Amino acid sequence: MGSLKEACAVSGVGETAYTRGTDKHPTQLQMEASLKAIDDAGLSPKDIDGVIPYLGGSAVAEEFITNFGIEDLRFSAATPMGGASCVAAIQAAALAVAGGVANHVLIPIGRNGFSGPRIGTRVRNFPQFKVVGEFEMPSGAIAPAQLYAPMARKHMELYGTTSRQFAEIAVTMRDHALLNDNATMTKPITIEDHQNSRMISDPLRLFDCSQESDGGAAIVVSSSERARDMRRTPIYVMGVAEGHPDSPSTIAQRPDLTTLGVAKAAPIAFGMAGLGPEDMDVAEIYDCFTYIVLCQLEDLGFCKKGEGGAFVEGGRLSLKGALPTNTHGGLLSQAHLVGMNHVIELVKQLRGDGGKAQVPDAEIGLVTGYGDMGDGSLAIMRR
Amino acid sequence: MIENQEDRLLPEPDQISQPFWDGLHQHRLLLQTCSDCGAVRHYPRPVCDQCYSMDYSWTEASGRGTVHSWTVSHHAFHFSFKKDLPMVLALIDLEEGVRLNCRLTGIEPENLRAGLQVQVKFDDVTDAVTLPIIAPLTK
Known part of the structure; x- marks a missing residue:
C-alpha cells in the first residue's frame, strides 16, 4: 500500500488581519487570504486546480472558479469536521496530489465569527449537530462549552485535574499572542485572572473558552515534486491522518469521555512520518477550550492519559519550555480561524518566519484539528 | 429542531425517533431494542451496530x-x-x-x-x- 509521506508540501500561506468586527463578507475575507497564499506560493490564481472549501464557510468551489478564472478545476471536496476540517483537508489534498488528480490545492477559510451569528446560533444549523439538535439542545445543552464541559469534569473526577492547570494553558497562549502583531488579544493575563473570570459552563470559565473572530486564512498544498521548484521553501507533510471518536455524533453516548478522535489519528500520522512526539520542536494544538489542548496532549502521546494536567504545569508549553505550543496565541488569544491559523503558524515556524515567537532551529512540528463532537486530525511537517 | 412561538427550542422528530417522543409525551421513557440480538440503543437510529439488524421494538426503560x-x-x-x-x-x-x-x-x-x-x-x-x-x- 502506498503512503502519503512527503507526497505534498505547503507551498503558500495567506492571512487577512484578524479582527473582532469587520465590514467584509466572509467570502471577501477568504478570497483575500487565498490570493495572498497563491501569491506567496508564486502561482497565478489560474494555476489552482483543486479547492477544499470549509463547510460552514460562505464560498463553494464554484465561486473560486468564477473569481479566479480557473479554466479546469479538477478536484473539489469537503471535510465537514468542524475545527478538524482544515487539517483533515490537508490529508484530502495529499491524496489528490499523490494520485495525480491535482497539482495545487487551495484550502481557504473565511468567517464572520464575531460580526455574524455567534456559536450558540451557528451550531443549530450544522448538519453534524443534527443528533444533538434533536436530543440535547431542547434541554439547554446547545453550545460547545456546554457539550464539552462534562468531558473536562470527567477528567477532573478521574485524574484530579484542576482548573489551575487549565489556566496554565490559557496564560501561555496569551503570552504568545502578545508577541504576535496579528492577535486580537493584547493584554496579559495571570492564573488568578483566569480563576476570577466568570463561569460559563462549569468547569469551563471565560478564559478557558476561545473567542469569536473575523478573518480569512488560506494555504496552498502542492505536490512535493512541484513544491521543490516554487518560490518558498517547501514545508513537507511527513504524516497526516484524521480520526473519529467513538459515538462521533454525540458525546453523551461515548463510552470513554476522555478520549478524542485524534487518539486514532496519532499512531497513523506518527507511523507515516517515522517519528514520535519526542521529535517535535513545536506544536500547534487546536485550542477551542483549554481542556481540549490538555486532552489532545495525552491522546497524541506526549504524556499518558490522566497526566495532562501535570504535563502543562511549569510553563512546559511556553516558548522557553520543552514543547512550545500555539506560538501564535491559538484560538484562545490570537483569533478563531478554525485552526487554519494553527496550520499557517506551523509553516511560518518551520520556514523560520516565526518573528518574536520563533522557536530556535524549529525543523519538525505538528498541527492538530479538533471539531464538533471530538473529530480529530493531525499533520506532522518538516522544512 | 425548531423554535415555537415562544422561541423555545423544540425537537424535530423524524420517522425513526417519533415513537421516542410519543413515549415521553405519555410519560414513558422508550428505548429502541434490537429484535434480533436484544441490544438497546440510543439515540434512535435505523441499524443495530452490534448485529446490523434493522428490526427493533420500543421497550420501556x-x-x-x-x-x-x-x-x-x-x-x-x-x-x-x-x-x-x-x-x-x-x-x-x-x-x-x-x-x-x-x-x-x-x-x-x-x-x-x-x-x-x-x-x-x-x-x-x-x-x-x-x-x-x-x-x-x-x-
Missing part, C-alpha cells in the same frame, strides 16, 4: 440511573434558558446501558458527584412536547 458526568451552566446560549440559570446538565448512565443528556434538578450543584442515583421525570414543556428531566432517586 426503568428510568433509573446514575450520574456519569455533568456541567453547571451559567450562560444561556439561547435566551429561553436565561430564567433557568444556573442549570445543571447531566449525562446519566441508565440501567439499560445507554445515556441521557438533560437537565438535572432538585440538587445543589455542590452535592453533585459521579455515581449519584437518579431517576427520570417528565417535563411537559408545551402541550405537544415533553422532555426528560432528571431528579435524585427517591426510594
